[in-house]
Amino acid sequence: MDKVREHIASLFKLSEGQASIFLSEFTRKEFKKNDIFMESGKICNKIGLIERGLMKCVFNKNGDEIIFEFAFENNFISDYYSFLTNTPSAKEIRCIEDTTVYVITRESLERLGRDHPFIESMSGQMNQMLFLKMHDRLKSSLLDSAVERYIKLISERSDLVQRIPQYLIASYLNIKPETVSRIRKKYII
Amino acid sequence: MDKVREHIASLFKLSEGQASIFLSEFTRKEFKKNDIFMESGKICNKIGLIERGLMKCVFNKNGDEIIFEFAFENNFISDYYSFLTNTPSAKEIRCIEDTTVYVITRESLERLGRDHPFIESMSGQMNQMLFLKMHDRLKSSLLDSAVERYIKLISERSDLVQRIPQYLIASYLNIKPETVSRIRKKYII
DNA sequence: CACCTTTATTGATCAAGGTCAACGAATTAC
DNA sequence: GTAATTCGTTGACCTTGATCAATAAAGGTG
Numbered sequence A, B: 001m002d003k004v005r006e007h008i009a010s011l012f013k014l015s016e017g018q019a020s021i022f023l024s025e026f027t028r029k030e031f032k033k034n035d036i037f038m039e040s041g042k043i044c045n046k047i048g049l050i051e052r053g054l055m056k057c058v059f060n061k062n063g064d065e066i067i068f069e070f071a072f073e074n075n076f077i078s079d080y081y082s083f084l085t086n087t088p089s090a091k092e093i094r095c096i097e098d099t100t101v102y103v104i105t106r107e108s109l110e111r112l113g114r115d116h117p118f119i120e121s122m123s124g125q126m127n128q129m130l131f132l133k134m135h136d137r138l139k140s141s142l143l144d145s146a147v148e149r150y151i152k153l154i155s156e157r158s159d160l161v162q163r164i165p166q167y168l169i170a171s172y173l174n175i176k177p178e179t180v181s182r183i184r185k186k187y188i189i
Numbered sequence C: 001c002a003c004c005t006t007t008a009t010t011g012a013t014c015a016a017g018g019t020c021a022a023c024g025a026a027t028t029a030c
Numbered sequence D: 001g002t003a004a005t006t007c008g009t010t011g012a013c014c015t016t017g018a019t020c021a022a023t024a025a026a027g028g029t030g
Helices: A002-012 A016-024 A080-085 A106-115 A117-143 A146-156 A158-163 A166-172 A177-187 B002-012 B016-024 B080-085 B106-115 B117-143 B146-156 B158-163 B166-172 B177-187
Strands: A027-031 A036-038 A046-052 A054-061 A064-072 A091-095 A099-105 B027-031 B036-038 B046-052 B054-061 B064-072 B091-095 B099-105
Touching (some): A002 A117, A046 A080, A117 A146, A117 B064, A146 A158, B002 B016, B064 B166, B117 B146, B166 B177
Antiparallel strands (some): A027 A099, B054 B091
16 A cells, blocks of 8 residues: 555645545455446445556446546546535446555545544645646547547557557547547558 | 625635635726737636626637637636646637626735635635536536537526527537527527 | 457448538627 | 628538448457
């Protein structure tokens, strides 16, 4: 858990002690490839923090999946929208690889927040990071073509591209695998 | 300013006193239709709160504008992305109607934040509201067709639709005015 | 190693929405 | 009231990316 703690401490500018307090309420869980971490339709009452492995968070659009996000080592994974609004999740979270994840429940987090003011500030920072991230993606979806989105992704997220099959990358970019293949043929290699 | 104060107090669950403190640092400004509130390319160092009127916040995509958002009575108006990240704004904010707006600068807000802890919590709430809003729009842009986006908008934001010319609605939905016209012909009237 | 499943590529065709141009209605300006 | 913009509608055509189908390549599994 040390690497995760270090990462969290630096991300939220926490002391070692604070990071330890925060992580003390997490429980380690193991998932196999294709296991479901969170079912669609339920209110999301937990937040995961991935030690090892890879998950995807997907919408279902009349039968086929549209990837909302990926999460791997040191990333949080949750439907934070459902978590905040207390509404049933429109997303499913599933493992793409065998994954080890530390999990905290809503209750534990709230209890922690009552005892430790720094948790409140973490949640503020989290909201801000998520706003910025959503903004970036919305902007890209408003302004960029499929080609531009793909080119940006492979230059900015080569970590993802290396690790994730092309048809999942396509889904994340909201384009079809065939189109990705054609873009690659035309612009790369 | 009373209506605005009331609105802010209820939105952030502030006491009358807190709302007054918050608003004390705002300066009233008047703009005419077509006046620019914030130029593209500059770091956004202010937040407006509209008392009367209507503004649009737009991206420029090779010459033509794509509307990021509208703001009117009781709404905040800013490029909060630029504000938070301290990076030059990719958006321009311009008045669609004559507009009266209360404006606070970054420095004033920071000063206020140092003296009054409740301001910190307001900013946390603001980040959360913006995350949720961005999330909704991203989701819609991932899952919905032009027709679905338009139908949703007219049912959910009839206030906007009544007040804003069709070509601006089109731009907000990231579709062309001709397409809106065709959607209306096919599904409405 | 041979088989089976999953993933990627390619071609042919299709659909959604964009582009361009013309026209008409509505506003605004003089 | 007439001219001049601005805005909305319509038609013809075009582009992007989706769909469908076939095939090839890669990875797993017995």
